[in-house]
Amino acid sequence: MKKILTIVLSLSLATAICACSYTPNIMDVSVPVGEFEIEKGVPIPLPYSCVLEDQQEGFSPPMFYKVVDSGVRMEFGSADSDIALVDGAGKVVGVAPGETSITVKAVNAVSEKSTSLKVRCFEYQNDLDAVPERLDVKAGEAMDLAKLYEEYIRWNALIETSDENIATVDGTVLTAGKPGDATVSLTLGGETRNIAFRSIKMATEYTLNHDTLEGEAGTTARLGVGDFKPETANGGLDLTFTSSDEDVVTADEDGTVHFIAPGEATITSVNELGMETECKVTVIPASPKDSLLVSKGNGNWELVNEKGEKSGSLNVGTPSASGTTSPGDYDRSDPAVAAVLDMVGQSHKCSEVAEAAANAQGVTGWEDHGSYSKLSPENFLKLGTKVPYSQVQPGDILYYANGGWGFSHVAVYIGKGMAVHGNFDTAGTTKIASATYTTLTSVIHIG
Secondary structure: HHHHHHHHHHHHHHHHHHHOOOOOOOEEEEEEEEEEEEEEEEEEEEEOOOOOHOOOOOOOOOOOOOOOOOOOEEEEEEEOOOEEEEEOOEEEEEEOOOEEEEEEEEEOOOEEEEEEEEEEEEEEOOOOOOOOEEEEEOOOOOEEEEOOOOOOOOOOEEEEEEOOOOEEOOOEEEOOOOOOEEEEEEEOEEEEEEEEEEEOEEEOOEEEOOOOOEOOOOOEEEEEEEEEEEEOOEEOOEEEEEEEOOEEEEOOOOEEEEEEOOEEEEEEEEOOOEEEEEEEEEEEEOOOOOEEEEEEEOOOOEEOOOOOOOEEEEEEOOOOOOOOOOOHHOOOOOHHHHHOOOOOEEEEOOHHHHHHHHOOOOOHHHHHHHHHHHHOHHHHHHHOOOHHHHHOOOOOOEEOOOOOOOEEEEEEEOOOOEEEEEEOOOOOOOOOEEEEOOOOEEEEEOO
16 A cells, blocks of 8 residues: 555656646747838837747647646847847837848747848938939839839828829829820928929831931931831830941931941931831942032932033932922921021012021121122032932022022022022012922032
């Protein structure tokens, strides 16, 4: 009997001792998200959870173990204390804009588990210094205004749009709607800045205004967008140009083509969307300075010097007249064209019309030659650069050795194969008529 009692007492004592020393394993430490944001200087409790073995469903402690002692200790750490700090209770505070990671670890006597999460610290922008004057966004695409600042800077400005059909606002994100222009205003404190916002419909294809060019060495021409699709597009039309042989021809950023030396080359244009097209260029020898380009009809021209001797020939084609006699049907963006269109219907000498175009293009030094309007049309041959008619541009002065009445005449080209002619009838009226109504001798480009 004493022996049995001794065994029972021993087992009871052992059970009590073992139950007091039991520690469950740590099964998991987790955070609800892999990353989160905090504002600089604002403390935030770190969300985490720790799961012990005895907390799992169906857990049964070992036989005789009645008391559970978890003994869990939580430890926290920051990978970069210059960006974020974390204290022993798991409270995180941002120090400076940037990104770092926070480690969460659970430790007890028999096990440990850890996890980590990214923390982004941001601060609010307190001024509008980085607001651009304009934004061009493709229709249907979005632009986050906050990205105009550094990555970890946020805006707390009030953002409004003048036309929600063109630009809609969601927080700091602007989404471009139908193509057009709107104003986006940002207000912070007592300050307001405006952005000229444009929703752009991108071109799907385009052609150049010339697919071939021919010109004398030492002269220039201009390349740009001719036609494009869809016609309602307002984006993707800016071009860059390269030459296959810069010893023959070069091209500036604005599309100005410089004919350098006789030969053939190709100008390749690329628009903003990467679409390419080409213009074949032929450069012919420069005519002697005292020579005139004389039209022989059907696009055939001869180079004739002041003695009447033929010094060369070329074929450049002849643009046909397609314009009207109404001044309102022409583009007035060129100052020379605008100046001469204002003279239509009045009484002016042809040289007065040409002088008005030259003045509008900044020609100075008339006192060196006297007033051209009081001299013969031949005096205008001293101005600018002679170019073939195939390269005629609005504002160019046209010279006719035989103006149709047996004496010389000048006019100003306004586009569509038409020109403004002074003294064009018996009443001396200034009129719009074909640029090639009679034999055209020279085209004079001022610029």
